[in-house]
Amino acid sequence: MKNRIRELRKKAKLSQEELALAVGTTRQTITSLEIGKYTASLKLAYKIAKYFNLTIEEVFDFEEDMEEM
Amino acid sequence: MNKYRIKIKSRMIFDMIGAVVFLPVAVYALIRYWNIEGVISGTPVKDFFGGVINGIRGAVVIAFVIYLIFAFVKNVLAIRNEEKLKKMYFEEYDERALAISEHSSRVTYNITIYIILVCCVITGLYNTTISITLLAVWIFILLTRIITLGYYNNKI
Numbered sequence: 001m002k003n004r005i006r007e008l009r010k011k012a013k014l015s016q017e018e019l020a021l022a023v024g025t026t027r028q029t030i031t032s033l034e035i036g037k038y039t040a041s042l043k044l045a046y047k048i049a050k051y052f053n054l055t056i057e058e059v060f061d062f063e064e065d066m067e068e069m
Numbered sequence: 070m071n072k073y074r075i076k077i078k079s080r081m082i083f084d085m086i087g088a089v090v091f092l093p094v095a096v097y098a099l100i101r102y103w104n105i106e107g108v109i110s111g112t113p114v115k116d117f118f119g120g121v122i123n124g125i126r127g128a129v130v131i132a133f134v135i136y137l138i139f140a141f142v143k144n145v146l147a148i149r150n151e152e153k154l155k156k157m158y159f160e161e162y163d164e165r166a167l168a169i170s171e172h173s174s175r176v177t178y179n180i181t182i183y184i185i186l187v188c189c190v191i192t193g194l195y196n197t198t199i200s201i202t203l204l205a206v207w208i209f210i211l212l213t214r215i216i217t218l219g220y221y222n223n224k225i
Contacts, residue, residue, distance in 0.1 A: 020159070029165040041164050 002061040006034040008052045023047040073158050077144050084141040088134055095134040102127035182210060 009019050009030075016030040025044060032038035033048075040048065040060070049056045102123040147153045160166070185207045193200035 021155070024159055026160055026163045026166070029163055032165055038165050038168075044164060 001036060001039045002064055003033060003036070003040075004059050005030070005048060008054075008059065009034075012052070019048075019051070023051055070155065070158065074148065074154065077148055077154070077157075081141055081144045081148070084137045084144065088137040088141060091130065091134045091137065095131045098127040098130040178210075178214065182207065182214075185210070 005019075009016070014022075016027045016034075020027045020030045023044065024047065029038065029044075033040055042056075045056050045060055049059045052059065147157045185203055189200050189203040189207060192203060
């Protein structure tokens with residue numbers, strides 16, 4: 001699933017490790033999310049969006065996944 | 070995080086008890102199974118396969134004690150450092166790691182169940198005992214799967 005995590009993280013001048021600690025996950029999960037290999041759960045998606053003061057839809061692109069169905 | 074701290078403390082107690090209980094067993098295994106007496110006195114191991122089995126026996130007990138001590142030290146270090154504890158919690162409950170574990174378990178189960186069944190049929194051609202043992206293992210795995218599926222179907 002496409003997302004804006006990398007873009008938002010770079011804008012906030014955060015490392016993957018720092019973002020991971022802030023949202024309660026590991027650096028490896030952030031890496032996987034950024035390259036689109038892993039799709040976050042609703043809980044993690046909410047935490048990430050909340051951390052950047054955005055809505056889930058503003059961070060994650062659900063449209064592409066819905067089209068594939 | 071307090072709940073996790075309590076969990077870690079109880080794990081530490083179990084690790085400590087386990088290490089204390091199994092340490093004499095490990096020492097015994099080292100002397101008895103790894104033939105330290107024989108090495109010192111120069112008595113060679115007569116039976117090769119018996120030696121291999123003894124080696125495995127000793128290794129399992131010794132590795133278990135080393136694991137318990139390692140886990141205890143790791144938990145002590147984590148409980149003293151809030152950052153480390155937090156990191157350990159995130160690593161343990163990381164949703165991606167859990168997803169990987171679930172996928173891996175599923176694939177392992179599927180491979181195991183077919184391989185055992187094929188081996189059961191093949192060994193049945195020349196050794197009934199091995200074939201029946203494999204069939205029993207296959208039934209046990211299948212029953213465990215059915216029971217756990219039922220359990221989680223009600224739970225989730």
